Amino acid sequence: MSAMATESTSSPEPAASAGSRNVRNGGRSLPGPTFLRVLNSEVIKFRTLLSTLILLASTVVVMVGFGALSAWGTGQFADAATRDPQAAARMASQGGDLAVSVPTSGIAFAQLILGSLGVLLMSSEFTTGMARSTFAAVPRRLPAFAAKLVVVMVTSFVVTAVSTWMAALVAVPILDNYGLTLDPGSSQSVKLLLVNSVYVAAVAAIGMALGTLIRNSAGGIMSLVGIFFVAPIAFQLIPGDFFKEARKYLPGNTVEPLTAAQHVPDTLETWQAALVLGGWVVIPVVLAAVLLKRRDV
Numbered sequence: 001m002s003a004m005a006t007e008s009t010s011s012p013e014p015a016a017s018a019g020s021r022n023v024r025n026g027g028r029s030l031p032g033p034t035f036l037r038v039l040n041s042e043v044i045k046f047r048t049l050l051s052t053l054i055l056l057a058s059t060v061v062v063m064v065g066f067g068a069l070s071a072w073g074t075g076q077f078a079d080a081a082t083r084d085p086q087a088a089a090r091m092a093s094q095g096g097d098l099a100v101s102v103p104t105s106g107i108a109f110a111q112l113i114l115g116s117l118g119v120l121l122m123s124s125e126f127t128t129g130m131a132r133s134t135f136a137a138v139p140r141r142l143p144a145f146a147a148k149l150v151v152v153m154v155t156s157f158v159v160t161a162v163s164t165w166m167a168a169l170v171a172v173p174i175l176d177n178y179g180l181t182l183d184p185g186s187s188q189s190v191k192l193l194l195v196n197s198v199y200v201a202a203v204a205a206i207g208m209a210l211g212t213l214i215r216n217s218a219g220g221i222m223s224l225v226g227i228f229f230v231a232p233i234a235f236q237l238i239p240g241d242f243f244k245e246a247r248k249y250l251p252g253n254t255v256e257p258l259t260a261a262q263h264v265p266d267t268l269e270t271w272q273a274a275l276v277l278g279g280w281v282v283i284p285v286v287l288a289a290v291l292l293k294r295r296d297v
Contacts, residue, residue, distance in 0.1 A: 042147040066106030067167025075178030099182040103168035111203040114156040118207030119220035126215040156204040160197040209284035251280040
């Protein structure tokens with residue numbers, strides 16, 4: 001009898017706990033975090049950070065400012081060249097090419113800012129301890145990683161494209177004062193805008209992969225600077241055919257073959273440059289995803 005009494009008094013407890021779960025969940029079990037929910041949470045986290053907004057605004061200011069400065073410098077160069085008959089002949093054939101690249105003159109700085117943003121997006125999770133909360137909500141980790149990657153790449157592409165377009169609009173009247181024309185809607189201008197925007201998005205993805213691998217903001221940003229700024233200079237200064245050839249395969253040297261109207265000597269073919277840039281993105285991102293899955297928080 002005592003055993004039966006014990007059983008009868010203890011049996012309602014599981015039922016009560018199950019009932020409490022049903023009440024909390026509205027009578028049904030809540031589904032796990034889908035990718036769209038994870039993506040939405042990452043978007044909210046991304047746009048509510050003041051540092052993120054500052055970096056994005058800085059990118060726009062830098063791109064537009066360098067576009068205006070480059071337009072003025074190109075106009076000054078064209079004005080000085082017209083006083084020399086031989087230089088004037090060269091300008092007649094190169095003036096359009098010089099003007100069309102004006103809106104993208106700040107890409108080197110945009111890639112540094114948005115690449116650093118990619119580093120910070122992931123490294124800050126570990127330096128602040130937020131990774132524990134993030135991966136507690138998304139235990140599989142890869143959806144959170146993929147959501148962050150989508151957010152930073154799409155944002156970098158859009159910000160770069162908008163900044164380039166704004167730089168072109170600012171440069172048009174400046175170039176007109178020097179007799180140079182720039183058509184932001186021309187095929188070459190649109191090609192430069194799209195390719196450079198994709199390139200900066202790729203740099204942001206590489207930065208995020210570095211932030212995931214190194215888990216340190218300063219270390220990730222310095223690695224990014226080393227790959228895109230220090231390595232090209234070092235490879236150029238070191239003598240030898242190996243470094244001269246290897247320099248072509250650095251990610252920063254893939255833009256020129258992708259944007260040139262004709263093949264530039266001593267550079268990769270267009271399809272080769274696309275594959276190299278894709279490899280620089282895919283390999284670090286896959287490695288970062290694998291290590292993120294295996295490492296402890």
